[in-house]
Amino acid sequence: MRRAEDMPQGWVGSSPVRLDGLDKVLGRARYLDDLTFPGQLWGRTVRSTVAHARIVRLERDPAFDWSGLTFVTAADIPGENVVQLIESDQPCLARDVVRHCHEPLALIAGPDRERLEEALAHVLVEYEPLPAVFDPLASTQIFKHYAYEREAGRIDEAFVRAARVVEGRYRVGHQEQLYIEPNAVCAVPRPDGGLSLHGSMQCPFYVHRALQRLLGLDDDRLAVIQTVTGGGFGGKEDYPSMIAGHAALLARKSGRPVKIVYGRAEDIAATTKRHPAVVDHRTAVAADGTLLGGEIRIVLDGGAYCTLSPVVLSRGAIHAPGAYRWPCCRVDARAVATNTPPNGAFRGFGAPQTLFAIEMHIEKIARELGLDPVEVRRRNALREGDVTATGQRLRESVSALAALDAVAARAGPLERPPRGARKRRGRGFSLVWHGAGFTGSGEVKLKARAGVELTPNGCRVLAASTEIGQGTVTVFSQMVADALGVPLDAVEVAVPDTSRVPDSGPTVASRTCMVVGGTLAGAARALERRLSAFAAESFGGDPSRVACRGGVFREGARVLAPYSVVAGRHLAEHGPLRIVEQYSHPPGIVWDDDEFRGDAYPVYAWAATAVDVEVDLDSYETRILRAVTASDVGKAIHPVLCAGQIEGGTVQALGWALLEELRHRDGRVLNDRLQTYLIPTALDAPPIETILIENGYRHGPYGAKGVGELPMDGPAPAVAAAILDATGALVPELPITPDRLMAALGKDPA
Amino acid sequence: MSATLELSLTVNGETRTATVAPLARLLDVLREAFGLTGTKEGCGEGECGACSVILDGELVNACLVPASQAQGAVVTTVEGLAARDGTPSPLQQAFLECGGAQCGICTPGMLVAGQRFLDGGAPATDAAVREAIAGNLCRCTGYAKIVDSIQRAAATPSPPPGERAGVRGPGDR
Amino acid sequence: MIADIPVTSVRSLDEAYAVLARRAAGLRVLAGGTDLMVQIQARVGLERIGHILDIWKVSELRHVTLDGGTLRVGALATYTDLLRSEAVRAALPALAQVAREVGAWAIQNRGTLGGNVCNASPAGDTLPILIAAGATFVVGGPRGERRIAAEEFFVAYRKTALAADELLLRAELPALAPGERLVYRKVGTRRAQSISRASLAVRARVEAGAFRGVRIAAGCVAPVPLRCRATEAALEGGGPGAAAFAAARAALDGEIRPIDDLRATAAYRRRVAGNVLEQLLAAF
């Protein structure tokens, strides 16, 4: 069959200037806070100051001048007081009970920000304290529990046969996404009683459904429109549904547009974080390092409400065995409640937590057996044809060994300072996998739709996938331009607006390129076939031999007409043309939700990382000298953007490894400022060498598997392994702060 | 009773005036009084550099400069970096070509800091460039492509600073 | 409200003194604003601010000169001024080194030595150097000028010896004599834009195999930047060597009072202060 992507067009695989780039470098791109809305008010949120309590009083201080201010409490909610996600446990505004510090209680809007600030201090709240739980291991409330096994009957025997049984407990803390643009929305009431909601977000349809439920609005009277978004990393996946609800309530009550832009402290304290995790491994190994079997127990701290914890947990549980073969194993995973702000989506979505654990555990196994940790990885790495712990046979595009070998070769020898030096050097490796797209039956249930619309010179992409910096607009345009046979600038991408674009699902799970991009490429091919047939009919030719290439319809070498002529005539004769397709899961991919078995993902991306560190034995500071990564992404649609994703994700992961941890006291966030929650600066970030491996996936558009989350998985364990190599101390907990390293080293190493 | 200041300053080569509170942040004056929203706010406490502008020839965080101290000043923001006809500056062009901008929210600050570094004329070594942008946080890029962009621009002959609005002559560190 | 706070911007010391003489309630001095603007925006102590005296453009206070053996640094000298200054490089290079390690470039352009001193944070990075260097602060106001030794300036947690109607005018530092060194290390939270976890400065010379003129000060290990007199005494007159360093370390351990906070534990600060002391002493 003639496939458009087989034809040389060349946008896919090349690196044109990103399409949103010019506006961004000229300072013209308008983020939410850059927009002004006539008559607009500012909104603020009254938040709880205690972790768990009954609210006994919530009212305005009569001594304060409330004129001109709009005040909203749970009683003002016209629909259901819930933030629509997986469960309906989280209120938009707390009513009787607060379950975490910083929980929204009430809202105030007004024209002057400073006066609002003062008003916040004049909302009188009294609490009757309830017992609070902060330690996830002590929590008895379980949001979700998964248990799965492979060859369970052989586990006992594996432990009997083992040359050694290796046990370890690994922990990671809360990480903040720290997009540089804080959460921001503006709700604009419409004359028809409806509402337009503009905002910085990843998932307009999540917000759309949340607002419908909160306000009881039908589709016709609601539009959710994404504005240019200054980073997301998962942090604008679920939380915008909350802040959008707040702005909408204030806008409905005041009758004016209401903008809520979080300050940094509020954003850090109140929005979702990466789930802290405790992972226990008990593993039977042979003397040569072969994994014989094991047990893995995972506890994720979900925080006070369920949010996305069940899906974070399932991804974490599936990735917990790592990129390795396990003849038999058992995984038990639970997400539990604590009285801390809810945790949610963050790049990697549960996988970085459990992959840190398995990678450190591999280091521990190698150490205990006196083996080279890279050799242990090599010995156990998954290969094509192997079966994963969920029973999935890996049929194609498996690159664990290729990635590991590429990184080891590039890393070369490490120069070490002389013995006895106060600065030690070390190198660590990691090997990870990352399932592409939604877990399990997620895509099947979602039925994502996306399409293209004919324009006089090309087409317009219609998708709800958001550009959050990763390059969605450019990558979509490349794929569609190649499929349609037109120049890149002939493709426009519609602003994600729920009243205009189909629901192509959330911009998460590295699914945008593979799932939505693939659907779009399919729609664009369908458009090309439709127009080719029309061109053949209009200008004479054999429809099966007519195709568009370089913006011109031809039959073989014979030119029929330029695209614009064909499109113009088609528009004139048939009116607007929209082709919207639904994503179809590749055949033969089967997942059983109840048994937690089967093809957890259609395909996996693979990455190996090597990190060189220098550890100062006087200050216990770790400096990262260099990072080398090899990533199999299937196909790099835009190599520069793809490398940019890997570099950015790598540094975010390095920050998690050494610096980043949210701290709480009695459930209250302590380090809610950029002075106290530290992310890497340009001087902390090392030079990064990025090796792209393109082991194409048959069902991915042009072979692509997705890249967004993969780089978050490997660097942190590689840092910990490098510190182990440099100092002999295995620090089983992230971040490896100087304090923790000092404690782990005890006295100075010899 | 509000305190007020009749503020007059030169922004990107144009004289601008506004009546503001004397402790109003230069950041808010630029964004709200003058509609120059290219300059961003990421923290409001001097940590992120999203609000970087050049004030009387020096790189500053506009979120920490009170209006009273901008009286009579010469300011360059991201909007003043391109040529008057809108052609991107060599540094802006390098950001486009090298992939220096992703979500773009740090980009105006990075460009301003990078431009001030280039104006200083110091050799654009990896270490020097990283030091120059160490006060500008980026969460998307891992900095690699930003460093590349600045180095590429350093290797491109740049129009003399006088052609861009408001940038005073070089003052190396 | 912040918008209500009046600001008087002055261009000379005389004008500044005239404002100070009126002793307006809640008068606060504003220099580069890198501490004060952050505090105002965070509304820390906002209710205590009634009036701002903006001295940023008082050019008399912005100077760095080396005069005979004395380095004079005006209160409004910025970190950038310090690291560009030939005089600093010649007289006390550690001051240029620390200037480069404060915040990042934009902060260095606005932050002043006087602001660092008067903000009086135990983590203020120049303070251990000023104390170890033997700096004298010259302060002045409508009632005249006086001189205060650096180590006497910091009287309690974030409290200085300045009276309400006084400004810090300059620091005067004895330049290093031949054979003398001032070494310094900041251990921060990351590699730039970082507040210290611990810092230490040592000024001394080694003469005929013995430490002489030892002055040591530490940051982040007590409520105030601390002159470490016991540690100095343990070293003075003795020779460099493992035993002397161990004794100095023990003395330091006895005189510091670190606490746990968000940036580090007390145990960490204690251990690292000792390690850094030994590391710095080994350089002599």
Ligand SMILES: Cc1cc2nc3c(=O)[nH]c(=O)nc-3n(C[C@H](O)[C@H](O)[C@H](O)COP(=O)(O)OP(=O)(O)OC[C@H]3O[C@@H](n4cnc5c(N)ncnc54)[C@H](O)[C@@H]3O)c2cc1C
């Ligand atoms: C992002 C960031 C990073 C930073 N990094 C560091 C760092 O690494 N190390 C460090 O030590 N500090 C750091 N700081 C703090 C700050 O930059 C320094 O303390 C700086 O020196 C303060 O100087 P200033 O002129 O800005 O002070 P201002 O904010 O203007 O004033 C500070 C205080 O001193 C008083 N004051 C100022 N000048 C005088 C005077 N002449 N007489 C009397 N009172 C006066 C003011 O009333 C105020 O209370 C950082 C700050 C920020 C925002």
Ligand code: FES
């Ligand atoms: S907003 Fe000014 S430095 Fe962050």
Ligand code: FES
């Ligand atoms: S490009 Fe997004 S923060 Fe830098």
